[in-house]
Amino acid sequence: QVQLVESGGGLVQAGGSLRLSCAASGRTFSSYAMGWFRQGPGKEREFVAAISRSSNTAYRDSVRGRFTISRDNAKNTVYLQMNSLKPEDTALYYCAATRAVLAMTSPRRYDYWGQGTQVTVSS
Numbered sequence: 366q367v368q369l370v371e372s373g374g375g376l377v378q379a380g381g382s383l384r385l386s387c388a389a390s391g392r393t394f395s396s397y398a399m400g401w402f403r404q405g406p407g408k409e410r411e412f413v414a415a416i417s418r419s420s421n422t423a424y425r426d427s428v429r430g431r432f433t434i435s436r437d438n439a440k441n442t443v444y445l446q447m448n449s450l451k452p453e454d455t456a457l458y459y460c461a462a463t464r465a466v467l468a469m470t471s472p473r474r475y476d477y478w479g480q481g482t483q484v485t486v487s488s
Contacts, residue, residue, distance in 0.1 A: 374482030385445040387460030394441040403456035415468035
């Protein structure tokens with residue numbers, strides 16, 4: 366069992382930055398690939414970024430070059446650095462963990478989910 370707790374969301378103006386953190390419980394964090402997903406108002410949950418056990422990364426096209434996912438296995442934490450934020454990035458951001466080796470883009474491949482942290486970008 367893995368418990369995930371996100372933090373770092375908030376209200377920011379367009380062009381600003383935020384760093385999301387996701388702290389995981391347990392001693393096997395390095396055995397999981399991790400992902401960030403988001404769900405905007407009236408929208409389905411969508412993939413944002415993922416990082417494999419060996420720190421290979423994957424991004425959705427609309428955030429590539431602006432967002433960076435990273436992990437610190439010593440701290441059981443995965444991060445999402447978000448720069449040049451746009452109003453369309455406004456959403457509830459979720460952290461997720463999967464036993465898969467690779468960086469997964471489908472939410473169906475994830476086994477554990479956090480409760481989410483709200484990111485609001487004003488224009």
